[in-house]
Amino acid sequence: MEPKKNPKADLRKNSGLYFVVGLAIVMLLVYAAFEWKTYDEVNEYDISLNVEDQLDEEVPMTEQIKTPPPPPPPAAPEVIEVVEDEEEVEETVIESTETSQEEEVIEIEDIEVEEVEEIEDVPFAVIEDVPVYPGCEGAKDKRACFNEMIQKHIRKNFRYPEIAQEMGIQGRVNVMFTIMTDGSIGNIRYRGPDKNLEAEALRIIEKLPKMTPGRQRGRAVRVPFSIPITFRLQ
Known part of the structure; x- marks a missing residue:
């Protein structure tokens, strides 16, 4: 059976090429x-201002006029004192301090300087005349009386x-003080183990009375003395 269509009229033949x-x-x-x-449409024209050039005209220049400062006042004329020839003027004569060979040199004798003896501290244990506690003036053993009165003073004024x-807190406070040359207590x-115990020991020693100072070779000297104060709880 023959086909009805012409093969040249087949449109699908070149469909790939057409696509x-x-x-x-x-x-x-x-x-x-x-x-x-x-x-956008742009108008091409010059928007600059039209300024006429006036090159021919000269521009005047103003100059600042500076006024000169006033001249300084004239100096006062010096007063010149005229001395007449007849008047005598005293001249100041400066004498030379240099010595000539003719002058005699006086020798100055050596000036004696008195030596000031330093006051030394003499320990209580070795001093010749111990300090005298008030009330021990008539005691035979003033050293033992001094120690006894010190202990009595501590017991009387002691407060824990x-x-x-x-x-x-308890313990021992070691106290050291000096009986001065006028009999007062110093230094x-x-x-001690606690500042409160130390403060109490200081208060007791400061209440000591003024004494007769100790003497060494007939003159008053400072006498250091130390004593322990014991704080003990019962």
């Missing part, structure tokens, strides 16, 4: 659409610090 050509045309149109640019009792030093 490729059409696709290429569409892509060109899309690219052209993306690349298409539009610009309340804060130390509450904290249970008090102390060391």
Whole structure:
């Protein structure tokens, strides 16, 4: 059976070629659409101001006139005192302090300087005449009387610090002081286990009375003395 259509009239024969050509045309149109640019209308004209050049005219220049400062006042004329020839003017004569060979040099005798003896500290244990505590003037052994009166003074004025009792603090405070040449008490030093005990020991020693100073070779000297004060809880 023969086909009814002519093979040359078959449109599907070149359909692939037509598709490729059409696709290429569409892509060109899309690219052209993306690349298409539009610009606003711009009037091309010069917007600068028209200023007439007046080069021929000279511009006057103003100069600042500076006024010169006033001249300084004239200096006062010096008063020149005229001395007449008849008037005698005293001249100041400066005598030379240099000695001539004719003058005799007087020798000055050596000046004697009295040596001031330094007051030394003499320990209580070795001093010749110990300090006398008030009330021990008539005692045979003034050294033993001194120690006894010191102990009596400490017992009489002793007060245990309340804060130390509450904290249970006890111990020994070593006190050192000096009986000065006028019999007063000075140079008090102390060391103990607690500042409250030290303060009480200082208070006791400061209450010591004024004494008769100790003597060494017939002159008053300072006598250092040390004594322990014991604080003990019962």
